Amino acid sequence: MSAAVSQQIDRLRAEIRRHDRKYYVESLPEISDRDYDHLLQSLQTLEEQHPELITPDSPTQRVGGEPMSQLIPAKQRSPMLSIENTYSPSDLTAWGQRVEKLLVSEQGREKIDWVLELKIDGVAVSLTYESGLLVRGATRGNGLVGDNITHNVRTIHGVPLRLLLAQPPQLIEVRGEVYMTNSDLVALNQEQTKNGLAPFANTRNVAAGSVRLLDPALCAERPLRFFCHGVGDSQGLAAVSQSQLLALAQQAGLPVAPRTQVFSTLDALIDYGTELIEELHDLDFEVDGFVVKVDRFDQQQRLGSTAKSPRFAIAWKFEKFEATTKLVGIRVQVGRGGTVTPVADLEPVELAGTIVKRASLHNADEVARKDVRIGDILVVEKAGKVIPHVVRVEKHLRTQPSEPWLPPRYCPECQTPLLRDPQGPFIRCPDVDCPARRRERLKFFASRGAMDIEGLGDKLVEQLIATGLVRDCGNLYGLTVEQLAPLERMGKKSAHSLVEEIANSRTRGLARLLNALGIRHVGPRVAALLSDRFPEIEQLCAASVEALAAVQEIGPAIADSVHQWLASAHGKRIIQELRAAGVRLAALPTTTPAGGTLAGKTFVITGTLTGCSRPEAEEKIRQAGGRAAASVSKKTDYVVAGVQAGSKLAAARKLGLKILDENQFFDLLTGVQGLPTETQTEPQRLP
Secondary structure, three states, rough: OOHHHHHHHHHHHHHHHHHHHHHOOOOOOOOHHHHHHHHHHHHHHHHOOHHOOOOOOHHHHHOOOOOOOOEEEEEEEOOOOOOOEEEEEEHHHHHHHHHHHHOEEEOOOOOEEEEEEEEEEEEEEEEEEEEEEEEEEOOOOOEEEEEEHHHHHHHHOOOOOOOOOOOOOOOEEEEEEEEEHHHHHHHHHHHHHOOOOOOOOOHHHHHHHHHOOOOOOEEEEOOOEEEEEEEEEEEEEOEHHHHHHHHHHHHHOOEEOOOEEEEEOOOHHHHHHHHHHHHHHOOOEEEEEEEEEEHHHHHHHHHEOOOOOOOEEEEEEEOEEEEEEEEEEEEEEEOOOEEEEEEEEEEEEEOOOOEEEEEOEEEEEHHHHHOOOOEEEEEEEEEEEOEEEEEEEEHHOOOOOOOOOOOOOOOOOOOEOEEEOOOOOOEEOOOOOOHHHHHHHHHHHOOOOOOOOOOHHHHHHHHHHHHHOOOOOOHHOOHHHHHHHOOOOHHHHHHHHHHHHHHHHHHOOOHHHHHHHHOOOOOOHHHHHHHOOOOOOHHHOOHHHHHOOOOOOOOOOHHHHHHHHHHHHHHHHHHHHHHHHEEEEEOOOOOOOOOOOOOOOEEEEEEEEEOOOOOHHHHHHHOOOOOEEEEOOOOEEEEEOOOOOOOHHHHHHHHHOOOHHHHHHHHHHHOOOOOOOOOOOOOOOOO
């Protein structure tokens, strides 16, 4: 045997392991499946010619050995505890406050970083590596004793047989989830049906059954995957935190769930998680919540565990509901920004206590990826408060010939050629005068969070656009009672009230107006920041992209979007029409009558207010001359604590800030009493 053969085998193994990492860890494959198979076949041929060079960690050894007669019990090196669950942000905040109280040193409460991870709906397993080599895989079992599934774990391509580290730990017990993607389940069920076998109900059932099969060759036929999310026993582990562990896992070739983030405050984590729920349809695997952890291992160890659960982690779950129904058709909707969104029309089905007739398909790429076709049987899901979306197509039930759905080339409303968004998977109608875009813009302009024009509902907006009475928000202010009264469900009395409401909206101020215009990336918070920095519309229009980006909390993307809108012919026309209609294009006064001024005072609102929404309360603060901030600091003058106040309240107490309940807050706004001079340690809790 020549040294050249041994070196060639080593090179092939290293190359295959690198491509495994590219595919399973980084999701950035560099070669085709065919080329990958060619590399594997070349290695297998050399090993057959030189069997003395075969090693247990060779990529060719993923499937091998005789079937097991039975599964052998495997005692966990350290208990695999279950995690406490919560379904509400307020309970999550309460958990965080308990953690903060437990982590107190002589210097006071410690700084805590919080990690948010996706909670994969799979099967919990532990993988033991000794000097980088996989020696055992086990199911969680009862937390103390599971089943030895090493023979099956070795068949999972996302599990490295040897860690890709130059100096791996002497011992590490990796914790994670074995799962299956929805698209792989679709393909597997098609194969099951083709072979006369029953299809599988869901991805978790397949994963749970597959890892406990006695024959590893059969398990290898199931496209299982793995995500690392933690560690048990270890010797020589360099990581000192959860975030460092996950980074090290990726270096080692262990896949880690996407969207993991570290936050310095629990409030920021909750905000991120709340938004992330609406993006989970982008994932091809099942998620039933998030896991929140204290980042530092030394803090985790000091927090310890109860008999059942660790104190340093909690599962923030949301209820998921699924139903199966038939796709009747696919139509598209055009949003105010021009985004063309496909929507599934369904045979009515009960889901989470309501009858569902439609579900979002999000974008054309999503339809193509899931291969959604009219007449298909779909699995539809609703998670939390998110609108229903399509999880997968039950392709094994597709009995009639059908054609793939193709996105429209022209806008269904104005017939303008659609454009592909260069920064994402969306297609857009570029015509700002498209009737659909004008309808949606006007609906948003009149909504409560924008210009708050009571009586201007969706049906009336559609009539105004269809009849040509209103072209855009700018000429809305020219409507008369005589024009409105003949419209459906109006009459003179309603028309007169609406004209008054429209007139009253002229004085909402620049911040409300900027939000109402529907500029991309501009919401209430950004609008308020821009209004504070550029209190006159002329100042805002004259600002450069650099000047806009220099505003606190506003980055280049937002600045560019605002600048483009204001400089566009459409934006200039809208501003001119609003000016001609007498709409206030300047910020509201920042001073209040003597004895009731909030000028120069900074407020932070936490929890839910019963008298108004948070954006409305922040607007009232600004109108009274104060500043509404997003986070608590030493510069904060008052923290307004509503129902289920979060970790901002705990931070305020720690800093010794003045705390107001809702009644005290509104007393300040109305000038009933002066500013409190003593710190409130406990706000009055509202029922």
